[in-house]
Amino acid sequence: MKYSKQVSLQTHNSFSVHSLCPVMFFPENEEDLCQLTKVLPKSFYILGEGSNTLFVGGESPVIIKPNFRGIKITETLENYIVQVGCSENWHQLVCFCIERGINGLENLALIPGSVGAAPVQNIGAYGVELADFCTSVKWFDFATDKLQLINAEECKFAYRESIFKHSLKNTGIITEVELTFSKSWQPILTYPGLNKLPANVSTQEVMQKVIGLRTSKLPDPEHKPNAGSFFKNPVVDLNFFKLLSDKFGEMPHYPQKNGNIKLAAGWLIDQAGLKGIRQGGVGVHDKQALVLVNFESKKGQDIVNLAAYVQQKVFEKFNIKLRPEVRIVLSEGEVNFQTNDLITSGCS
Numbered sequence: 001m002k003y004s005k006q007v008s009l010q011t012h013n014s015f016s017v018h019s020l021c022p023v024m025f026f027p028e029n030e031e032d033l034c035q036l037t038k039v040l041p042k043s044f045y046i047l048g049e050g051s052n053t054l055f056v057g058g059e060s061p062v063i064i065k066p067n068f069r070g071i072k073i074t075e076t077l078e079n080y081i082v083q084v085g086c087s088e089n090w091h092q093l094v095c096f097c098i099e100r101g102i103n104g105l106e107n108l109a110l111i112p113g114s115v116g117a118a119p120v121q122n123i124g125a126y127g128v129e130l131a132d133f134c135t136s137v138k139w140f141d142f143a144t145d146k147l148q149l150i151n152a153e154e155c156k157f158a159y160r161e162s163i164f165k166h167s168l169k170n171t172g173i174i175t176e177v178e179l180t181f182s183k184s185w186q187p188i189l190t191y192p193g194l195n196k197l198p199a200n201v202s203t204q205e206v207m208q209k210v211i212g213l214r215t216s217k218l219p220d221p222e223h224k225p226n227a228g229s230f231f232k233n234p235v236v237d238l239n240f241f242k243l244l245s246d247k248f249g250e251m252p253h254y255p256q257k258n259g260n261i262k263l264a265a266g267w268l269i270d271q272a273g274l275k276g277i278r279q280g281g282v283g284v285h286d287k288q289a290l291v292l293v294n295f296e297s298k299k300g301q302d303i304v305n306l307a308a309y310v311q312q313k314v315f316e317k318f319n320i321k322l323r324p325e326v327r328i329v330l331s332e333g334e335v336n337f338q339t340n341d342l343i344t345s346g347c348s
Contacts, residue, residue, distance in 0.1 A: 001025060001032040009060055012050045014112065016225035017300040019055035021063050028067040030147060033140045033173065036064065040142065043333040046173055048114030049089070052121065052227050052326055056300035059331045066116065068175045071096060080181045081135075086116025086174050090123070098203055103185035104133055106207035107194075110214045112221070112228060116174040120164040121325070122157045126191040126210060131157035138176035139168075147175065159262070160232050160325055170333070192252075217288040225294040226285070230307060231265045231322040244318065265314075265322055266290035272313045282306050304328065 007021040027033050043061040047053065068085040071093070075081065080102045084093055090113050094105040107128035117123075118130045119137050134157070137150045156163040164174065187206050189197050193213045197206065219226055233254075236244070241261040245251065248271070252264040269275065269289035276286035281297030283306070292303055292310075311322050328335050 001027055001035050007063075009050070009055055009063075012047065012063075012065075013053050013055055014049075014051045014221040014225060014227050015054055015294045015300065015303060016221075017055055017294065017303070018058070018298045019060045019300065020058060021060045024063045024065055026065055026067050027173075028069075030140065030175075033175075034145045037142050037145055040064075043331075044170070045329050045333055046170075048087070048117040049112065051112035051221070052117065053329055054227065054300050054303055054326050055329050056304055057331050060329060061331060061333045064173065066173060066175065068116075073100070073102070075183075078183055080183065082179045082181070084115045084177050084179070086114060086176060088115045089113075090115055090118055094207070097181070098207055102181050103203045104128075104181040105179075106203050107188055107191075107210055109207045109210045115177050119155060119157075119162055119174060119177060121160055122162050124160070126194055126213075127188045129157070129159075131155075133179040133181060134177060135180045136178045137174050138178075139172050140175055141172040143171065159235060218291060219285055219287075219293060224285075226291050227326045229265075229290045230292045230324060230326050231269075231290060231310075232325045233262050233265045234268075234320050234322060235260050235262050236320070237261070248318075263320070268314050268318055268320060268322070269310055272310075272317045274310055274313055279306060279309070284310065 003023055003025045005023050007024045009019045009021050010016055025036055027036055041062050044064060045061050046064045046066070067087050069087055070085045071088060072083040073080060082097065082102065091110050093115055094109045097105055107126040108123065108130070111123055111125060119134055123130050131152065134155065135152050137155060138147055139150050140147050154163065185203065187197070187201055187203070189195050189201070189206070194206065194209060197209060218228060235256065237260055241253065252267050254262040256262055266289045269284065274284050275289040277284050278295065280302040282292060282294050282302045285291035285293050292306055294303060297303070307324060314320055314322050
C-alpha cells in the first residue's frame with residue numbers, strides 16, 4: 001500500500017490552511033484496506049478532496065486518502081444503475097451522467113468533493129439530495145476486514161446526515177456508491193432561480209442554470225479559499241417559525257415533509273449584519289453570507305474563531321444556533337464544533 005510521511009495539507013484542503021500530516025495512506029483495493037487495519041492508530045481521518053474539511057492546529061491526525069476509481073453503468077427497462085468508486089470527483093460524475101442521458105443529478109452540479117463523501121453528508125442543493133438516488137453503499141468494515149453492502153434505508157439519510165457521521169463513524173470506509181435513476185425524468189424546479197425555467201426545459205439547461213447560480217454566489221476556492229456553505233440551514237418547528245415571522249416579517253423558508261420549516265442560514269447571517277465582515281485574515285463572503293473565506297490566514301483557528309462569532313451573533317438576533325456543515329479536524333481527529341452549551345428551543 002502506498003503512503004507518505006510528513007505531508008503538508010495546504011493543497012489537500014479548500015481552505016488552504018497549514019497543517020502537517022504525520023502519515024497519509026492511499027489504499028486502492030481491498031488488500032490495501034486489510035493491511036491498513038493492522039497499522040491504523042486510534043486517531044485518524046478519512047479525507048476525500050478536502051472540500052468540506054477544516055484542519056485546525058499545526059498537526060493533523062493520520063489520514064486515509066482512498067483511491068478507488070471507476071464508473072459502471074447497467075440498466076433495466078425503467079432505470080439506469082450507476083456504480084461509482086468513492087474517489088471519483090462528484091461534479092465530473094454529474095457531467096458524465098448527463099452527457100449519457102442519465103438524468104437526475106443536474107441540480108447537484110458543481111458541488112465540490114468526492115463521490116465517497118456524498119453519502120456521509122447526504123449532499124443536497126436546489127431541492128434535490130443524494131438520498132433521492134442512492135440505493136446502496138459498499139462499505140469496508142475495519143473490525144471484520146470485509147466488504148459489505150449497506151442499503152439506502154440502513155444509511156439513515158436525513159438533512160446533511162447519515163449513519164456514517166454517527167454509529168459507523170471511523171469504523172470503516174466507503175469504497176463505492178450505487179445510484180439509481182428513473183428513465184422517466186422530471187425536472188425539479190421548485191427552488192428560486194430554477195422556478196422561472198419552462199416546464200419543458202432540458203437537463204443540460206437545468207444543469208447550466210445551476211452552475212450559473214452557484215458561480216454567481218460562491219467564490220472559486222482557487223482564488224478565495226473556502227468550503228462552500230459553512231453552516232447547515234437550520235430546521236425549526238412550525239410554532240417557532242411563526243414566532244420568527246411575526247417578529248422579523250417574511251423570510252426565506254422551505255416547508256419540510258414532516259411539517260418543520262427549513263430556514264436559509266445565509267439570510268440569517270446577512271440579517272445579523274455579518275455579510276462582508278473580515279477579521280484575522282478571514283471573512284464572510286460579500287455575495288453569499290453562508291460562505292466563510294480565507295483571505296490571507298495560514299491558521300484554521302482563525303476560521304473557527306470567525307464561525308463562533310457568526311454563531312453568537314445569529315443566536316443573539318434570532319435565538320437560533322447555527323451548526324457547521326464543514327467538518328472540523330484537530331490532531332486527535334474530527335470534533336463536534338460547539339462554542340458553548342446554548343440550547344435553542346424549537347431548533348435542530
